[in-house]
Amino acid sequence: MVAVIAGWLLTACTANPIEPAGPTAPTAAGAAPTIGAPTATPISAPPNDSTSIPPTPTPAPTEPPATVVALKCDGLTPEQTEGPYYTPDTPERTSLIEPGMTGTKLILTGYVLDANCQPIANAWLDFWQADAAGEYDNAGYVMRGHQFTDADGRYQLETMLPGLYPGRTRHIHVKVQAPGGPVLTSQIYFPGEAANAGDQIFDPALIAEVETTADGLRGAFNFVINPK
Template sequence: MSEHRAIDRRTLVLSVGALGTTALLPKPGMAASLVPTPGQTEGPFYPVSFPDDADNDLVQVQGAAARALGTVAHIEGRVLDRGGRPIPGAVVEIWQCDAQGRYRHPRAPGHDRFDGGFQGYGRTAVDAGGVYRFRTIKPVPYPGRTPHIHYGVIVPGAGRFVTQMYVEGEPRNERDGLLASIRDPQARRSVIIPLRAMGDGEPGAVRGTFDIVLEL
């Protein structure tokens, strides 16, 4: 359902297998202007297997009669280097809990009651301008965590970068240990994204922009 090119499961598995969770390291003497996106933990619920439907629309699962519960969120952004240049060939993946706070993972509490209309995981390749887009749900809290969406960015030949996106205005942000672990205020602000009513397009949905800046 993506307007951008999808990457098939075999390609992603080969990419992740070859790159693992290799950190993206800066090159010595590199000119920099943008603030790098801070890395965050992958967490315990990264998928142990990819769903058959793993495109960038997490709200409508192929073959499911109903769409996902929760507020639809259109999240887009660019994958850039510190000079503001798009990074070609990057693959962006996201994973998050459903509207009831449950992950699609065998060790997650309540996983047997995971919303069957929600994909839980999605991926897409950036376009020529470094742009990615996802249609998902507005993240919700669960015990111990403020609302967030996990991100992984795979850059062929460079590695895999992991971070998390948070929602502006959430009162739990102030008490979230992982968010607070980002000590630099500017870097912390860069992962806290406003989600606002679209005004046009899909009724009742919200929209946000999350740019990811990598040190290559």
């Protein structure tokens, strides 16, 4: 995947429909409209404490998204359970899509911000999720990977829309950590899902902004964390 979000903007304090990208960085974090229908080699372990963030960010993608969504920065991102399927030592990569995968393509973009809505460079994000069939790979690293924000605090994840499994709505797990800071463990949810109402873990504050595109879905979610 070749994609970049340099040159687009997530504007503050709105939850309006999708708008064209702008010239400056946003100050934002999640809320949402409804959506339409819808192997990498392990590297060194992710950080287990407040001192283990590597010094360089994941290289930024090279193609900006066609559109961005307006988000708000209105408080720290809620913490959620890690669940039983976390695996450390994931590969560093911005795309979780592998040859032969089926499902709905999702490109998720956003920023990691502090409580003052300032972007955090070189923040660590570790994503893991079920595949389109609702199954986790607990033996390898399918649908698992970590990355680092760029100098402007931006990240981009290319993946497949996660499937449903009993008791859970669609979601993506994530751990986020600023350099030298505490680890936030949380989840990202999707708008318009019937299963949201019956999921005991679901938090509407963690719904991403999502739009339907020609080749799948494009979403946006900003993380607001304590950097120290």
